């Protein structure tokens with residue numbers, strides 16, 4: 003689709019009054035502090051691109067890609083501009099004019115084929131035994147991957163030897179009477195980096211009467227592609243996933259990953275597919291997609307026995323941008339945590355401030371990502387919490403790294419892991 | 433000197449960390465919040481990010497020697513093109529020169545560098561139960577340096593006045609590199625009538641006399657209580673009439689704001705949860721002070737407003753107050769929402785007229801809007817006659833742009849005709865300079881003479897204000 007015809011490019015650019023509200027809330031601007039990093043600066047540059055006043059060069063890409071895609075600016079823009087969408091659209095436009103072999107390999111080939119991605123993760127697992135750096139050098143990967151991998155080596159959390167998909171069955175029957183048929187959108191991050199979250203998700207859902215199906219043909223949600231200038235690939239992935247999931251006639255499509263649920267939301271699918279033939283199918287699909295926290299709270303209305311033998315734990319919750327900003331889901335994960343006996347929820351300052359993880363961002367913008375992370379870690383440390391709960395694999399990875407970086411003992415978990423533990427420690431299971 | 437050479441010289445003197453010379457980077461400094469620079473952005477020759485008074489001095493000396501223009505810039509939220517290098521030059525981005533040098537609680541003063549953001553300053557002052565009262569709608573974005581340079585004020589100017597009332601002294605780097613301190617070299621006095629009042633001259637000088645590098649501000653104790661009264665009117669004339677009666681009852685609210693029907697519509701579209709009732713005009717009164725006086729004043733306002741208003745709400749519940757006031761504070765840009773394919777523009781947006789002429793002015797603006805077929809969203813600080821008119825157009829449609837420029841010109845002339853001024857708080861910059869002679873007559877000539885004393889070479893933010 004032509005860049006200039008994308009709805010935000012067509013309709014929103016002219017609405018920017020350069021008021022600077024976005025600048026005052028942007029976590030990246032807070033670090034870089036020149037107008038070059040201001041969200042309104044991005045809007046301006048997209049306008050210059052649209053009008054042909056500048057050429058779609060790598061230099062422009064570099065500036066636009068300082069943005070984390072955290073959407074903080076967009077939700078604060080009084081003119082209702084989806085600044086992050088403009089940025090993504092421009093990245094894609096520039097990318098089309100400046101193909102990059104490394105990115106083709108990573109985002110078109112690797113990250114569209116679950117089996118290949120899994121193989122890569124396996125390689126990574128092997129690599130971590132010897133040291134990623136040496137591995138990357140040997141295979142020439144450093145030349146292909148963007149950013150300073152050397153510095154970022156520590157961020158990639160331990161890649162488990164087995165993915166969730168290799169452990170879980172496609173079809174998981176409900177405990178007791180079947181109440182709902184749920185499609186589980188098992189995202190790449192959860193699958194490959196946090197399989198324990200996937201196991202907990204399936205456990206909690208089946209425990210609560212859901213038949214859980216993990217369509218084996220499902221592919222990546224496309225968010226990494228949107229962020230990396232690969233809109234067309236993201237579109238193909240979206241269309242593929244919509245067709246796969248719609249064929250099952252699910253009551254709900256649930257995911258534990260904030261990024262996946264935001265990528266599959268009606269808002270994002272409209273951005274990707276608005277005006278295309280698939281639009282109606284996309285709407286019917288998106289209407290069924292729900293974040294796991296919200297689902298457990300609002301659809302299942304989950305109850306955990308007060309007698310569950312859980313330990314008293316101080317937990318603080320970090321809002322993933324893709325839940326809080328992209329979908330407005332803030333109270334649900336907290337309410338869910340509050341339903342777990344023994345959990346004492348302590349709010350951190352600026353819980354909805356980005357942690358700087360943002361998918362591949364910390365790998366490509368290491369120094370910046372660390373400055374943003376350190377602010378988050380300060381907020382976390384002030385709470386004295388033993389566990390940090392959050393609902394996004396990228397945030398989990400980034401904050402886990404923050405724990406290491408600051409020599410903290412705390413554990414980073416998904417709320418569903420705590421729910422699952424609590425359910426299994428109830429006196430009498432159904 | 434060409435762009436490349438200017439960049440090289442600055443890099444030599446200040447280093448890579450403090451200078452931007454890349455052509456792309458410079459483009460980001462080609463706009464502020466004005467309609468003018470939205471239509472015609474102009475990049476500077478270079479951008480310098482000073483971290484000290486000496487850095488500023490270095491730039492000024494270099495510029496003075498070589499006859500290069502220098503344009504101070506805060507956060508670029510000004511609506512007049514004031515911080516943009518419309519005639520070429522070096523932009524000094526002062527937003528990262530932002531330390532709070534001292535909070536002097538015992539003297540109720542604070543000394544800051546120009547780049548500190550207004551809301552951040554007040555967040556720090558709140559720890560000492562103090563505040564810097566002027567409160568522009570751009571509080572979270574704009575710098576205190578920009579506020580001083582523009583003599584900004586805000587919703588609470590009715591009671592607390594403008595920035596100028598709080599500036600006790602300044603450090604200013606002059607075009608030739610001299611550094612002066614106004615308000616007394618060592619003085620921390622609150623009252624000071626010694627010497628010519630250069631502080632007052634600098635406040636509101638829009639960066640055409642020098643670069644403000646340090647600011648000594650008076651702070652006030654934070655009021656303990658607040659309340660908001662909202663009055664809904666079916667007849668526009670009833671709004672100013674009510675304001676007058678409130679004053680006559682001996683009440684000085686901290687803010688009195690008006691939204692007309694178009695502004696109400698814009699706010700509701702943007703944040704439906706605020707739920708403003710549809711009407712010809714809504715007045716928002718804010719009172720602050722000690723709890724019993726707030727209660728008394730709120731009830732009196734309620735009683736007075738009820739004589740004319742269809743509905744009056746008086747709230748002291750923090751949540752409701754925040755909602756009512758939020759409606760007002762988001763109006764400016766929410767005006768962008770009333771037309772799907774349009775946007776509010778910042779032009780003709782800041783006239784100020786006598787209170788007795790507010791209703792006539794609002795009606796006249798509506799008529800002008802009809803004449804040009806342009807929707808105009810009206811709101812503002814009715815307590816001091818400052819009307820913010822936001823024309824809503826498609827800024828990418830040349831025909832509409834041409835029409836709106838004529839409309840804006842007529843709004844400015846209307847303000848002068850009504851016995852007011854073209855700008856109550858946003859300033860003149862480039863966009864209202866053409867009215868200087870009309871507004872000031874012979875005094876305008878003396879303004880230009882004063883400028884020459886400070887800036888004989890005419891390098892300090894030329895083409896602005898006078």
Ligand SMILES: Cc1cc2nc3c(=O)[nH]c(=O)nc-3n(C[C@H](O)[C@H](O)[C@H](O)COP(=O)(O)OP(=O)(O)OC[C@H]3O[C@@H](n4cnc5c(N)ncnc54)[C@H](O)[C@@H]3O)c2cc1C
Nearest residue numbers: 506507508509510514568569575577578581584585639644
């Ligand atoms: C949404 C919105 C709401 C607003 N509401 C209000 C309001 O309620 N009241 C109000 O008064 N204004 C308002 N403004 C206008 C604007 O925010 C103010 O004028 C503000 O004070 C400008 O500050 P800034 O840091 O952005 O300055 P800039 O826009 O960067 O600069 C403004 C002028 O000051 C000069 N300048 C900046 N720093 C210095 C310095 N250190 N030394 C010398 N000169 C300097 C510049 O050269 C320029 O002429 C609003 C703007 C927006 C976008």
Ligand code: SF4
Nearest residue numbers: 018020021022024079
């Ligand atoms: S908040 Fe919105 S309107 Fe204001 S400058 Fe940013 S993008 Fe433009």
Ligand code: SF4
Nearest residue numbers: 028069070072073075
């Ligand atoms: S999406 Fe986040 S990082 Fe990107 S410009 Fe907006 S606020 Fe800044």
